[in-house]
Amino acid sequence: MSIDTDDIPPLTVTAERAELLRLATAGSVDDGKSTLIGRLLFDSKQVFQDQLEQVERTSEERGDGYVNLALLTDGLRAEREQGITIDVAYRYFATPRRRFIIADTPGHVRYTRNMVTGASTADLSVVLVDARKGVVEQSRRHAFIASLLGVPHLVVAVNKMDLVDWDRGVFERIREDFSEFAAKLETRDITFIPISALKGDNVVEHSTNMPWYKGSPLLYHLETVHIASDRNLIDVRFPVQWVIRPMTDEHHDYRGYAGEVAGGILRPGDDVVVLPSGARTKVAGIDSYDGPIDAAYPPMAVTVRLEDELDVSRGDMIARVDNRPSVADRFDATVCWMSDSPLRAGARYAIKHTTRAARATVDELRYRIDVNTLHRDQDAEELGLNDIGRVALRLSSPIAFDTYARNRGSGSFILIDESTNDTVGAGMIVGAHGPTPAVRERVGEERSPNVTWHGGKLSREARWKALGQRGAVVWMTGLPSSGKSTIAHDAEAALVERGQTAYVLDGDNLRHGLNGNLGFSDEDRSENVRRTAHVAALIADAGGIALVSLVSPFEADRVMAREIVEERGLEFVEVFVNTPLEECERRDPKGLYAKARAGEITGFTGVDAPYEAPERPDIEIRHGGGVEDAVARVLRALPRAV
Secondary structure (H helix, E strand, C coil), X not given: CCCCCCCCCCCCCCCCCCEEEEEEEXXXXXXXXXXXXXXXXXXXXXXXXXXXXXXXXXXXXXXXXXXXHHHHCCCCHHHXXXXXXXXXXXXXXXXXXXXXXXXXXXXXHHHHHHHHHXXXXXXXXXXXXXXXXXXXHHHHHHHHHHXXXXXXXXXXXXXXXXXXXXXXXXXXXXXXXXXXXXXXXXXXXXXXXXXXXXXXXXXXXXXXXXXXCCCCCHHHHHHHCCCHHHCCXXXXXXXXXXXXXXXXCCCCCCCEEEEECCECCECCCCEEEEECCCXXXXXXXXXXXXEEECCECCCCEEEXXXXXXXXXXXXXXXXXXXXXXXXXXXXXXXXXXXXXXXXXXXXXXXXXXXXXXXXEEEEEEEEEECCCCCCEXXXXXXXXXXXXXXXXXXXXXXXXXXXXXXXXXXXXXXXXXXXXXXXXXXXXXXXXXXCCHHHHHXXXXXXXXXXXXXXXXXXXXXHHHHHCCCCEEEEEECXXXXXXXXXXXXXXXXXXXXXXXXXXXXXXXXXXXXXXCCCCXXXXXXXXXXXXXXXXXXXXXXXXXXXEECCCCCHHHHHHHHHHHHCCCCEEEEEEEECCHHHHHHHCCCCHHHHHHCCCCCCCECCCECCCCCCCCCEEEECCCCHHHHHHHHHHHCCCCX
């Protein structure tokens, strides 16, 4: 039993300076992940002769009856004995077009934490689906985790097509099932490829057995998928890892700050701020291993020199003056739990974020996510091994961070058990704002002293019955210029035309009076939402439809708005007007994006301030559907007249 290796040259890297793609494979047990990687390595001539000979011997000893290429990556003895992947196996190979690092992650549910580890740095994830079994729970689990980790590109490889007689109908059904589930996720780019990893069909070369498939083979897709724009080149983020002071005669006065660029493009002469202190200075120069350079961008490791001698130390963050990350000691995060000892409210851990260390206390476990159904269990009291959930954390000192959706580097962290020094959790920051138990209590009790609520003689039910309609709050959120106000005003007109009371609470209009004393800091934005939510609740209580058009960029603030409304027993409908940033900037009717790009406006959402898109809005309106269709969807979600 052997494979002809006459045409296999010694392993050489033919693309030393080619772009690097990190990819992770995932799928259920026996879906063929390791076989696929082995096929990629073999067919692309990336296997040493002695490696192949060892695989041939092991295959014969196991009685496989064929050269089992999966053994190229199943490196642990336990893996080879069981025929499954347990740990994350990393392999490197290169083609003339691109270099690759592959993380072969486990498929079994008990090794979910290993999959999280392997996919956390991936540019692309390959999810294998067995053509005979179709989309199963593990397929959905891995797609959700890839989406949660912000993997920009997803390839669904429908494997073992040879075992279903290359049936196109099977492939199309799987594509339809998977697409239906993926519509609930935030994955932007999904590609479906029918393959046979065992026989090599559509892995490196086109399959003659599936002439109906007109797309590219897997390797060609991996070589050509566009990943350069996936990196955040707008927000300058430079976590300081080390302070360099040689103190030699040649470099007696040299003071530099070494680290890896986590975002943006940093250049000499840039105005920067050091966080969390807030000290401002300019970049005097940037040094690399090869000498001074004109610009640094992710993921370059460089040393930054500053014009002023500031107190800068490990864990500080260098950013642009007009484009800063959030600085706070409390935030909400999604956590993947990796320990047998469960996470509970009140637990304390060490936290490692970029290069900064602190201590963290779990203020609240908000909910646990069922990764198969995406159901949120808000009654959960703990996160067990491999569980994923939303938590509120309180830190011993402030850190500078972005949301994970905006920057994976500055938006992620790990939790460490200080007694064992084990990494017990991997987290993705959702936002700095979030009602902790004390804030949630305040939402229900926030009022001036010595006052009571007067309900009057007319009950809500009697009022609504007399008016012939039920009150509700429609909360429209989205980037500036996304179309929120247009949809809100058209919905208002349609409601009034059919005899219902409705009124638009527009963000700009509110700042002409009620919220005119508020600025655009994170705290003022939160207060803006709070006041607006109370006014909207009063309108709804009176039987009207309050149509709120407010950027409201932070998810936790929108959660607070919902709680204010629902605490009074009123209906709250969240509408996410999902218009791409590029389209919003193209519209720019008030010229605000242009001013923000020119530095005339700071803290502008979408440019130098983050926007946290709703994870599960009641209605999502995507760009391109038309205002009339959007209004119809909003109206369908509202309660009908009494």
